[in-house]
Structures are given as structure tokens and as C-alpha cells.
Amino acid sequence: EAQVTQNPRYLITVTGKKLTVTCSQNMNHEYMSWYRQDPGLGLRQIYYSMNVEVTDKGDVPEGYKVSRKEKRNFPLILESPSPNQTSLYFCASKGNSLHSNQPQHFGDGTRLSIL
């Protein structure tokens, strides 16, 4: 089954404790992206990747890091999480980075709470 898999689905942690949210897709997609969803704000892009070893900032990259060492994986790293990063996070992918008319496939989300 074609899917985007995020782990963990839920995490409660404390300020300053480094964490990683993993994202993996099994569709051989070039493009991957991370979003955060906050009430009343919709989804905002954090980082995206056009292909292996190619990443770039989205609209709200502060406090986050990403890497794309393999095509299937695109982890999101919070080196020193803060309470304002409490949010619902989504990973997404699409087949061809240059085809902006392609819809994105989304994971089921990771709810992070940072105390």
C-alpha cells in the first residue's frame, strides 16, 4: 500500500530535549515536505526537499532541522524544543518535484506537546 508513515504519532516531552520525528514514504517520490498545523492558521510549510541531499526552508523553519540522505526518508529534528513548537505535524510527498500540479500524499500526523 502506498503510504507516508510518520513516527511517533504522539509525543509529550520537555523543553530542550532533542527529538526526531521520522517520515518515510514507499512511493519513490522525489519531493517531501514538513508542515505544522495550528488552529486558525491552516498548514504552514517548515522545510521541503526536492530530492536526496536537496533541502530548503519553507515559511516557518526556525527551530527545526531536516535531512534527506535517502530518497524514502525525511526526518524532522527539533534540537532544542520549546513550548511554541507544540503543534500537529504532517509529512507529505509527491512524485515529481517539478510538477506543481501533482497533489501531495500526507502522513497521518504527529502530535507534539512540549512542556
Next chain:
Amino acid sequence: AQSVAQPEDQVNVAEGNPLTVKCTYSVSGNPYLFWYVQYPNRGLQFLLKYITGDNLVKGSYGFEAEFNKSQTSFHLKKPSALVSDSALYFCAVTLQGSARQLTFGSGTQLTVLP
């Protein structure tokens, strides 16, 4: 800069009645427009898209959307709502030829009342 506005946070409709979820956009150039639906504890699912051509686009689950260039709108519609249509709906826009960014609206919670 591109943007999307969904003016209604909440839309309530009776089962069997037609529904409309509104979306207006702003982009410098020709847009690609999308509707996604989010059910509780799930990711966004693609419903339909406008690329070019016919202004009325048909998508999954009986939904359709009408592209209106002069009003810069892309409203989502369904002739007869089902209780199972209750969900959070997002409109999104990107620029034709843009490899980077999909901009989402703030979302509209649709509740279909039995």
C-alpha cells in the same frame, strides 16, 4: 506572495441539502488549486484540483469545485450532503511552474447534521 482565504471557520448543513465551502485565492500568475479533506486523527486527503480547462472540476466522493478567475475563487460544492462528509476542508494554491510551495487556507469545519 500567494495566499488563500477560507472565510468561514464553520459550515453547518442538513443532510441531503447542497453544501458550499468557500475559498478565494491570491497569486501572481496562473494558479493550480486544490481541495483536501481531513478526517479526525488522519492526514489530509486529496479531493480535487484545478489545473486548466473546464472551470467545473469533479473530484472524489461526489464533490466538485468551480474555478472563477474574475472572482479569484474556487468554491467546493456537493449537491447532496452526507453525515459522513463532516470533516475539516482545506483549500490550497500554488503557482503554475512553481516547484516549491503549496499555500493552504486556514480550513473550514463542515458539519452535516442528520
